[in-house]
Amino acid sequence: MDDLSLLIDLHISADRQGPGGTAQTRLAIELSGLSEQQGLKIADMGCGTGASTLLLAQDLDAHIVAVDFLPDFLDALRSRAAQAGLADRIETVNASMDALPFDAESLDAIWSEGAIYNIGFENGVRMWRPYLKPGGILAVSELTWLTASRPAELEDHWHRQYPEVGTAASKMAVLERNGYAPIGYFVLPEHCWLDGYYRPMQLRFSAFLARHASSDAACAVVAAEALEIDLYERHRSFVSYGFYLARKIDAAHPALAAAPKPIEHGMESSAGHQADQR
Numbered sequence: 001m002d003d004l005s006l007l008i009d010l011h012i013s014a015d016r017q018g019p020g021g022t023a024q025t026r027l028a029i030e031l032s033g034l035s036e037q038q039g040l041k042i043a044d045m046g047c048g049t050g051a052s053t054l055l056l057a058q059d060l061d062a063h064i065v066a067v068d069f070l071p072d073f074l075d076a077l078r079s080r081a082a083q084a085g086l087a088d089r090i091e092t093v094n095a096s097m098d099a100l101p102f103d104a105e106s107l108d109a110i111w112s113e114g115a116i117y118n119i120g121f122e123n124g125v126r127m128w129r130p131y132l133k134p135g136g137i138l139a140v141s142e143l144t145w146l147t148a149s150r151p152a153e154l155e156d157h158w159h160r161q162y163p164e165v166g167t168a169a170s171k172m173a174v175l176e177r178n179g180y181a182p183i184g185y186f187v188l189p190e191h192c193w194l195d196g197y198y199r200p201m202q203l204r205f206s207a208f209l210a211r212h213a214s215s216d217a218a219c220a221v222v223a224a225e226a227l228e229i230d231l232y233e234r235h236r237s238f239v240s241y242g243f244y245l246a247r248k249i250d251a252a253h254p255a256l257a258a259a260p261k262p263i264e265h266g267m268e269s270s271a272g273h274q275a276d277q278r
């Protein structure tokens with residue numbers, strides 16, 4: 001089995017494929033102001049098996065288009081949607097986040113939890129903006145430094161895995177220079193990493209290794225995840241996901257004229273960010 005298939009196998013049965021939580025998705029929904037509106041069309045980019053998709057469909061008067069480039073995750077999402085009685089509100093699209101089938105100005109909101117880094121934060125917010133209606137909402141969670149300086153070990157690791165990691169101030173600046181007005185921000189608390197993501201993953205390690213007869217490749221997947229977990233546990237006060245809410249501003253806004261070219265990104269190959277290297 002190749003590395004990608006192993007990663008799918010490790011993560012597909014999880015509620016979430018990255019740090020997050022029900023209360024945090026709901027807080028973002030509240031900050032977005034979307035609850036006030038009817039007949040919404042929302043895309044959930046890098047939806048995985050649909051933790052946020054299901055909540056959006058449940059809590060909002062909306063049609064959700066769940067986008068992921070892994071058909072296996074989309075199959076799991078459809079099963080979960082059917083079980084929850086939400087299938088008629090959710091459509092799945094097997095596509096890459098940087099090659100989307102949407103019409104210009106067709107979406108009321110773009111949601112993305114723990115996934116935009118796959119195409120890079122600045123590249124993503126620039127590429128997705130045209131799909132939003134004027135005044136449309138962008139809601140994304142993104143790896144974020146919580147402090148101005150960090151332990152070298154932590155900084156080296158994440159700079160290798162995701163060079164665009166930055167402080168909230170730097171992410172807000174990216175939003176502002178790409179035609180968005182930030183309207184909300186909060187930090188995912190530790191339990192979103194530990195209880196929402198890492199602990200359930202650790203509980204799956206032994207069955208995963210047994211399914212793959214502790215092959216070298218399977219052991220390497222577990223070792224990479226364990227390394228990231230250890231790093232997070234020791235340095236959790238310095239890094240988290242920030243949840244950013246922003247509104248698309250008018251295209252004539254002068255800030256857009258000065259917007260720089262998007263940053264080029266390859267696919268990252270980290271753990272935590274590992275479930276996504278497909």
Ligand SMILES: C[S@@+](CC[C@H](N)C(=O)[O-])C[C@H]1O[C@@H](n2cnc3c(N)ncnc32)[C@H](O)[C@@H]1O
Binds near residue numbers: 045046048049051067
């Ligand atoms: C860390 S997981 C987060 C999944 C989900 N949003 C959650 O919070 O549970 C990132 C997701 O992005 C998807 N992904 C990675 N690169 C992608 C791409 N270029 N286009 C579409 N989906 C992608 C992965 O398959 C994975 O489901």
